[in-house]
Amino acid sequence: MDLFSNEVDHSHNWLPKDGTVNYYGTIMDLDEANAYYQQLMETIAWENDVALIFGKRIVTKRKVAWYGDQPFDYTYSNNTKKALPWTKELLELKKLSERITGETFNSCLLNLYHSGEEGMAWHSDAEKELKKNGAIASMSFGAERKFAFKHKQTQEKVGLVLEHGSLLVMKGTTQTHWLHRLPPTKMIKAPRVNLTFRAINSH
Ligand SMILES: O=C(O)CCC(=O)C(=O)O
Numbered sequence: 001m002d003l004f005s006n007e008v009d010h011s012h013n014w015l016p017k018d019g020t021v022n023y024y025g026t027i028m029d030l031d032e033a034n035a036y037y038q039q040l041m042e043t044i045a046w047e048n049d050v051a052l053i054f055g056k057r058i059v060t061k062r063k064v065a066w067y068g069d070q071p072f073d074y075t076y077s078n079n080t081k082k083a084l085p086w087t088k089e090l091l092e093l094k095k096l097s098e099r100i101t102g103e104t105f106n107s108c109l110l111n112l113y114h115s116g117e118e119g120m121a122w123h124s125d126a127e128k129e130l131k132k133n134g135a136i137a138s139m140s141f142g143a144e145r146k147f148a149f150k151h152k153q154t155q156e157k158v159g160l161v162l163e164h165g166s167l168l169v170m171k172g173t174t175q176t177h178w179l180h181r182l183p184p185t186k187m188i189k190a191p192r193v194n195l196t197f198r199a200i201n202s203h
């Protein structure tokens, strides 16, 4: 595979301050991205996510899955999941993201958005289980979607489009100072799969 063969400057920081977001663009060719998309759709143990919104338990349309080196617990929205063992494809993608970013990861949260009408609201990934200021690598497959950042104090916004077979990394103090979201859109009908490789503290 010819890494960094596209024109994206992966050393460019998309955030003006208080954190680092690098976008590597597409990191594999189209056939490979298509194959991973298909395999992830078919082999991942997708489940509906349960969230607490103003104390009400709601089941999201978006599906999620949680994998890792060990059966780590991951708690969010009062919901605890145990990490499943890596599938062949996930382990390949984890290694690829590590090779490109120079970071190490031990777990992955996966999201399946069936169409543009499903998204993810403003949040930061700073759960207590995550390594403080640890890098998060985000790989996307399927429909291209906009990804946005908003500064917690100044409300300043930055956005970019995440392509099929692409890689983005959020690191440094990004999660402390910035929220991010995947805005919903009626324009997009096709599904999208996102993988966020993370470093969980394994004491
Ligand atoms: O789908 C995406 O690109 C973002 C997912 C995300 O922010 C998360 O899983 O924490």
Ligand SMILES: [Fe+2]
Binding pocket: 123, 124, 125, 180
């Ligand atoms: Fe996130």
